[in-house]
Amino acid sequence: MAETKENIFLFVPNIIGFARIFLAIIAFYYMPTHCVLACICYITSALLDAVDGHAARYLNQSTKFGAILDQLTDRAGTAGLLMTLATFYPRYTFWLQLSMVIDITGHWLYLHTCMLQGKTSHKFIDMSENPIMHVYYTNKTVLFLMCAGNEAFYALLYVMHFYTGPTVLGVGLFKLLALLTMPVAVVKAFITIVHLIVGSINLSIIDVNERAAIAEKQKN
Structure with a gap:
């Protein structure tokens, strides 16, 4: 009987990670003009950073991919915000x-x-x-x-x-x-x-x- 391989991309913490990316992209799009909407998406993405870690430990779904995804999302989110700030405060x-x-x-x-x-x-x-x-x-x-x-x-x-x-x-x-x-x-x-x-x-x-x-x- 063939062994069933796990699909780590469908692990709950990694799905949360993908949701964080989606929210960050929406936040980036609205950052120049819509403060409230951008803040809601950006803050929700940041708060989910804590949720995916707990989910990984609780469900025993910790992966190297998840760890890298988490770090890249954090760094990309901050970078996108800083780029917007540079346009707001060119000085x-x-x-x-x-x-x-x-x-x-x-x-x-x-x-x-x-x-x-x-x-x-x-x-x-x-x-x-x-x-x-x-x-x-x-x-x-x-x-x-x-x-x-x-x-x-x-x-x-x-x-x-x-x-x-x-x-x-x-x-x-x-x-x-x-x-x-x-x-x-x-x-x-x-x-x-x-x-x-x-x-x-x-x-x-x-x-x-x-x-x-x-x-x-x-x-x-």
Whole structure:
């Protein structure tokens, strides 16, 4: 009797991931003109990020494809928002570009290197040994607040283009909240830079060891 193969594309968490992409595309389309609709789609897509993870663990449907899909959707969603912000705030285009580049390259390299590390037995730099990074990696509340605060900062910049909100202490509410969440976005960017540096070092360790193994084989 032929063995039935699983179709991971139809796993519940991956279907949720596809829904996130669909919502993000709708948000991108309406971002320049329809703030409320864009926000609803973008925020719903972001909230589903937590749902797919729980579904994967509950249904035992965790996959490498799902992990990559989740990361790519996160990075693409943020990149699309930052591109829109650059058109709204051309004076700050450089900083928005820098933020996008750091976000994409840092997460991509670190994720790719982690996957390569799983196939080797070399000694790598482990950031969880650092007290600050240990909290970041092990405390889910801290991780959630960092990620949520970072997303909130850019989302508030987006909403500020359309609305000021009620005045608080002489400042529009959305601008005040953006100022309060900006330090979180800066710290998050710094942590991503650390990911980029450590990922690069760990990738170099893989290269050095693989080259040494090839050289050893050539001698024999």
